[in-house]
Amino acid sequence: QVQLVESGGGLVQAGGSLRLSCAASGRTSSGYFMAWFRQAPGKERDFVGAIRWSDVSAVYADSVKGRFTISADSAKNTVYLQMNSLNPEDTAVYYCAAGGLLLSRNAPDFSSWGQGTQVTVSS
Numbered sequence: 176q177v178q179l180v181e182s183g184g185g186l187v188q189a190g191g192s193l194r195l196s197c198a199a200s201g202r203t204s205s206g207y208f209m210a211w212f213r214q215a216p217g218k219e220r221d222f223v224g225a226i227r228w229s230d231v232s233a234v235y236a237d238s239v240k241g242r243f244t245i246s247a248d249s250a251k252n253t254v255y256l257q258m259n260s261l262n263p264e265d266t267a268v269y270y271c272a273a274g275g276l277l278l279s280r281n282a283p284d285f286s287s288w289g290q291g292t293q294v295t296v297s298s
Contacts, residue, residue: 177201177273177287184269184292187261191296195256197271197289205229208274209247209254212282213267213294220270222280226254234278239265261296268293 183195197209210225224245226233233245244257254271269292272285279285 177203179271179273179287179289181269181271181289181292184294186295186297189262189296189298191261192257192259193261193294194258195269195271195292195294197254197256199252199254199271199273201287203228203252203273205249206276208276208278210272210274210279210285211245211254211256212270212272212285213265214270214291215267218267220282222282223256223269225274225278225280236280258294261294263296263298266294266296 178200180198205228208225208227211223212220214220222236224233224235226245226247228247228249242260247254271289273287274285
């Protein structure tokens with residue numbers, strides 16, 4: 176089992192940037208995927224992007240492609256989500272999740288979750 180702790184959320188103006196961190200502990204493996212999801216009030220939990228510990232490149236949802244960047248530091252067991260050009264539609268609770276060997280964009284396929292961190296973008 177993997178334990179995940181997110182940090183770095185906050186309030187930012189539209190056009191600004193934030194970097195979220197997800198510290199992992201427990202049974203991690205270089206071949207496993209780590210993902211970011213987000214959930215706005217009254218909406219479903221949506222896929223943001225994912226990366227494997229052993230990879231340099233990540234996959235992204237169309238809504239964040241070109242603005243968000245996911246990276247993984249296996250030495251620190253930490254995954255990052257750099258968010259640029261934020262807009263009010265990015266306001267949500269952001270969650271880090273640990274998955275398996277196959278890439279999935281579906282929340283039920285991820286077995287471990289962090290507590291979430293709030294990101295609020297003001298207009």
